[in-house]
Amino acid sequence: MASLGELERAVMDLLWAGQEAATANTLRDLLAQSTLRQDGTPGHQGKDLAVTTVLTVLSRLERKGLVERERGTRPHRYQAVSSRADHTAELMHEVLGSAPDREAVLARFIGSVTDTEAETLRKLLGNS
Amino acid sequence: MASLGELERAVMDLLWAGQEAATANTLRDLLAQSTLRQDGTPGHQGKDLAVTTVLTVLSRLERKGLVERERGTRPHRYQAVSSRADHTAELMHEVLGSAPDREAVLARFIGSVTDTEAETLRKLLGNS
DNA sequence: AGCATCTTCTACGTTACGTAGAAAAAGTAC
DNA sequence: GTACTTTTTCTACGTAACGTAGAAGATGCT
Numbered sequence: 001m002a003s004l005g006e007l008e009r010a011v012m013d014l015l016w017a018g019q020e021a022a023t024a025n026t027l028r029d030l031l032a033q034s035t036l037r038q039d040g041t042p043g044h045q046g047k048d049l050a051v052t053t054v055l056t057v058l059s060r061l062e063r064k065g066l067v068e069r070e071r072g073t074r075p076h077r078y079q080a081v082s083s084r085a086d087h088t089a090e091l092m093h094e095v096l097g098s099a100p101d102r103e104a105v106l107a108r109f110i111g112s113v114t115d116t117e118a119e120t121l122r123k124l125l126g127n128s
Numbered sequence: 129m130a131s132l133g134e135l136e137r138a139v140m141d142l143l144w145a146g147q148e149a150a151t152a153n154t155l156r157d158l159l160a161q162s163t164l165r166q167d168g169t170p171g172h173q174g175k176d177l178a179v180t181t182v183l184t185v186l187s188r189l190e191r192k193g194l195v196e197r198e199r200g201t202r203p204h205r206y207q208a209v210s211s212r213a214d215h216t217a218e219l220m221h222e223v224l225g226s227a228p229d230r231e232a233v234l235a236r237f238i239g240s241v242t243d244t245e246a247e248t249l250r251k252l253l254g255n256s
Numbered sequence: 257a258g259c260a261t262c263t264t265c266t267a268c269g270t271t272a273c274g275t276a277g278a279a280a281a282a283g284t285a286c
Numbered sequence: 287g288t289a290c291t292t293t294t295t296c297t298a299c300g301t302a303a304c305g306t307a308g309a310a311g312a313t314g315c316t
Contacts, residue, residue, distance in 0.1 A: 003131050005304045024262085050307050055263065060304080074314075075262065088227040089236030092220050099216040103248050108217030110252040118253060120231050124238040125250050133273045152293085178276050183294065188273080202283070203293065 002091055004066075007049075011057050012066060016084040021070060021077035024054045130219055132194075135177075139185050140194060144212040149198060149205035152182045 004012060014030050015022065022030075031054065033046050058078050061067040066087070070077040082090070099105045113121070132140060142158050143150065150158075159182065161174050186206050189195040194215070198205040210218070227233050241249070 003303095007305060049305090051262085052264090052308075053306050056306075057304085059264085083232075084227055085229055085232035085236050088223060088233045089240065091223045092233070092237050093240060095216060095219045095223060099212055101213055102245065104211075104213035105216045105220070106245060106248055107252055108213050109220050110249065112217065112221060117230065117234060120234055121238065121249065122253050124235055125246060125253065131272095135274060177274090179293085180277075180295090181275050184275075185273085187295085 002094060007047075007053075007057055008061055011054070011061065012080060012084075012087075015067065015078065015080040021079035023075040023077055024051050024058060025075060027058075027078075028054045130222060135175075135181075135185055136189055139182070139189065140208060140212075140215075143195065143206065143208040149207035151203040151205055152179050152186060153203060155186075155206075156182045 010031060011027060014027055028049055028051050031046070032048050058067060058069070062069055062078075066081055067078050068081050070079075080087075096102055096105055096109075110118070110121075138159060139155060142155055156177055156179050159174070160176050186195060186197070190197055190206075194209055195206050196209050198207075208215075224230055224233055224237075238246070238249075
């Protein structure tokens with residue numbers, strides 16, 4: 001239950017970016033603007049989608065357990081179930097768990113981590 | 129370029145398990161036996177597949193850059209391009225890289241790592 | 257009751273994957 | 287080098303996920 005489609009991903013990115021729950025219409029509007037990230041990387045191209053398209057995607061994301069919907073409010077509001085960091089970390093664990101030789105995988109993983117990241121990891125592992 | 133299908137995965141597992149390059153026929157035979165892992169987890173059900181099926185999958189894996197084929201020998205021989213550990217670690221990096229807030233992801237990741245793994249990581253990060 | 261808004265249903269095109277037969281290519285045995 | 291065997295390539299079909307959206311149904315305001 002790992003991979004997201006392009007649009008699904010774009011929607012999740014928006015939900016993760018905004019802190020509050022959003023409506024399908026809001027999301028549709030946001031998706032219409034081409035999003036450039038701070039680093040200049042193009043997040044996704046501005047697509048002019050029908051609201052129903054967004055709703056379909058949201059339903060699918062809900063079914064996948066990534067999105068939660070408030071059915072009480074009139075335009076339903078949607079929000080990510082877990083933060084992007086949580087979700088991504090979970091994914092990483094899934095990937096790690098897919099191999100029987102986890103230690104070996106970790107070794108390779110650490111081998112190609114940036115210096116900064118290594119430093120972060122040391123701190124996180126609580127040893128000076 | 130991350131996800132593999134069930135059969136593709138089974139084939140990769142066999143290639144990763146065996147050290148030598150294998151032929152499609154060998155793989156077909158191996159796939160015919162239900163594989164149980166040491167921990168009792170069922171690796172995959174023994175499926176009696178046509179050789180052409182295996183060949184198709186191998187071609188696709190080659191196209192994806194996961195498998196290398198020796199065209200010189202008569203029954204072509206196939207082998208994994210990188211070890212499972214390498215491949216998995218690479219995947220983990222891909223996942224990690226998919227988030228803008230890598231540090232945050234790492235924090236969550238470390239947060240749910242087993243004690244043994246944490247120990248391994250400390251050693252790997254080379255600080256006592 | 258009628259209208260505007262929102263949601264659900266249904267649907268179609270595309271692509272990945274599991275699966276394999278038909279046909280082509282390559283090597284083997286006379 | 288012709289016939290046979292083995293192997294590979296081509297082509298193809300069914301299924302499922304995803305992008306996409308119209309039609310129809312539900313909900314609420316006036």
